[in-house]
Amino acid sequence: MQEKLRTYKASIFQALSHPTRIAILEVLRDGELSARSIQEKLGVEQANLSQHLAILRSRQIVANRKDGNQVFYSIRNPVLLEVLDVMRRYFQTNLADAIQMLEEVECEASVR
Amino acid sequence: MQEKLRTYKASIFQALSHPTRIAILEVLRDGELSARSIQEKLGVEQANLSQHLAILRSRQIVANRKDGNQVFYSIRNPVLLEVLDVMRRYFQTNLADAIQMLEEVECEASVR
DNA sequence: TAAGAATATTCTATATTGCGAATATACACA
DNA sequence: TGTGTATATTCGCAATATAGAATATTCTTA
Structure with missing residues (x-):
């Protein structure tokens, strides 16, 4: 591509x-x-x-x-809603990691 | 949410x-x-x-x-690949708009 | 036409991002 | 231990993004 x-x-x-x-x-x-x-x-x-x-x-x-x-x-374009849906699944299958990230994100979302 | x-x-x-x-x-x-x-x-x-x-x-x-x-x-997490796949579909169903956007993006990707 | 509501745009300050150059770190192996 | 290779981090700068304040535009209706 x-x-x-x-x-x-x-x-x-x-x-x-x-x-x-x-x-x-x-x-x-x-x-x-x-x-x-x-x-x-x-x-x-x-x-x-x-x-x-x-x-x-x-x-x-x-x-x-x-x-x-x-x-x-x-x-x-409704396909975009599917993107959001898949992201929701991504989030669900990622729960453990996500919880940890939420805590980090809470302080600061940046990497640096 | x-x-x-x-x-x-x-x-x-x-x-x-x-x-x-x-x-x-x-x-x-x-x-x-x-x-x-x-x-x-x-x-x-x-x-x-x-x-x-x-x-x-x-x-x-x-x-x-x-x-x-x-x-x-x-x-x-392989679900992320699905996100990319859905995006591909999004792109395909959006071809006309996308081509126009590609031209704009070529000059400058920003809104302003 | 004047006033008011809904929306968009511009301006300014601040924060964040992205890049390359330089530097640091970790490992392999002579 | 010393040298080379692979990877990561830091720094400084330019570009971009975000927010709110102020202003502009468009429409409705009196």
Whole structure:
């Protein structure tokens, strides 16, 4: 596989590499929601949510539909939900390691 | 799902969010390899590879086994390969969008 | 048209990441 | 023990990412 393709995949993973963006995809799992509803469900700053949505949009991960005053977001490709599902299985089969990691992550998520 | 769990998931995605690290997992798909072999296959700097391996290690994604002079790496949990497989499907069902993205990514991968 | 609501963008400060160069460590074997 | 090979770590710098504050844009409705 060429470098370019890997860079694309990496950019998708990168889009998924933030807790808020994972949360966004999880609340969109059951169907589209307005930006405002997402914001209320997640309890984040308006500007911050908008930035995260911009990232998901730029990677074509979510679609947005304007309706009057509001913008409704939805997951563009359901296969992405499978990615999240498999990750859930990954997490489950990894429980022991994960618990340890959670503790580390709690202090600092970085390697260095 | 709690924030902590999302942070954990995000940290796994973050580990996958670099082309070199994706490449590492791909060459490890068929079994363990020494760091040197990985380096030769990928053609990256020794120090750089070691840094990427450190990230994968810190997330418990790879296991390492020391044998004399060398360190052999392998994928710790095969479910992770499924994640990559699903991503491949994601890519395939997304071809049109992806091609467009590849062009953009070619110039600059960032949103801003 | 004016005011208000929903969303996006820009700006600024800070933190994190990624790279190569240099250095350190660990092991093998003469 | 000394030398070479394999791997890891540290350092400094450039690039990127994230957050909140401020501002802009778009739409609705009085």
